[in-house]
Amino acid sequence: MTSQVPHPTRPPLRRILAVEDEADLRAVLDLCLREVGQFEVLICSSGEEALAQAQAFAPDLFLLDVMMPGLDGPGTLQRLRAQGCGAPAFFLTAKVQAGDVAELTAVGAAAVVPKPFDPMGLPDELRARWAAL
Amino acid sequence: MSVDLQARLQALREAFLKELPARLAALRRAWEGLEGNRQGDLLFEAHRLAGAAGTFGQPMLSEAARDLEELLRASDAPDAAAVEAALAEVESTALRITLPVPEVSPGGDLAP
Numbered sequence: 001m002t003s004q005v006p007h008p009t010r011p012p013l014r015r016i017l018a019v020e021d022e023a024d025l026r027a028v029l030d031l032c033l034r035e036v037g038q039f040e041v042l043i044c045s046s047g048e049e050a051l052a053q054a055q056a057f058a059p060d061l062f063l064l065d066v067m068m069p070g071l072d073g074p075g076t077l078q079r080l081r082a083q084g085c086g087a088p089a090f091f092l093t094a095k096v097q098a099g100d101v102a103e104l105t106a107v108g109a110a111a112v113v114p115k116p117f118d119p120m121g122l123p124d125e126l127r128a129r130w131a132a133l
Numbered sequence: 134m135s136v137d138l139q140a141r142l143q144a145l146r147e148a149f150l151k152e153l154p155a156r157l158a159a160l161r162r163a164w165e166g167l168e169g170n171r172q173g174d175l176l177f178e179a180h181r182l183a184g185a186a187g188t189f190g191q192p193m194l195s196e197a198a199r200d201l202e203e204l205l206r207a208s209d210a211p212d213a214a215a216v217e218a219a220l221a222e223v224e225s226t227a228l229r230i231t232l233p234v235p236e237v238s239p240g241g242d243l244a245p
Contacts, residue, residue: 024185035141
């Protein structure tokens with residue numbers, strides 16, 4: 001439950017599809033988003049997996065790691081959009097400088113969340129950024 | 134945070150530390166360049182480590198990996214000795230955090 005007043009046209013954030021290639025970070029994302037954040041969560045290990053699952057899961061938000069082997073975060077988002085998945089996307093990346101944020105925004109990021117992320121603080125950070133959209 | 138969540142997070146932190154030797158080996162392998170793109174592979178591994186280490190409660194290791202990543206990003210042909218030094222710093226930081234904390238004996242103070 002969040003105490004934030006939802007945007008008039010934007011329902012509260014509930015369903016998140018996250019893509020992260022590293023197994024240990026998937027485990028911590030699962031713990032923090034599901035247990036701490038109380039979100040409904042689908043965590044995929046690759047962009048390809050996200051493309052296969054996105055329509056059925058129908059997330060409110062995509063949370064995409066930027067640097068992944070194979071299909072990276074921006075590439076995944078581009079293909080999600082081509083599939084007709086229009087949910088906002090936040091990128092997760094350890095490379096956050098002003099120029100990087102501009103670059104990621106240009107490819108469609110609604111927000112850029114810096115890594116390393118604090119597992120206990122991530123749900124609130126996502127809700128705050130969601131509320132600010 | 135509940136005790137259960139804390140315990141689960143702690144277990145994930147410990148799992149990260151257990152996996153550290155494999156990550157360090159991947160950094161070394163990338164730098165030795167047996168699989169081709171030496172700089173690109175090392176940058177990728179350093180970037181991953183910088184991102185993961187902070188989340189698992191190891192900010193110093195995250196910083197060391199970030200320094201290495203930035204060095205590699207700054208130039209197409211970084212100075213090999215500088216890369217080696219930055220990589221060695223990552224390795225020694227990892228070693229420090231995985232070694233047991235030495236016990237300080239009460240009689241171990243330096244004599245005046």
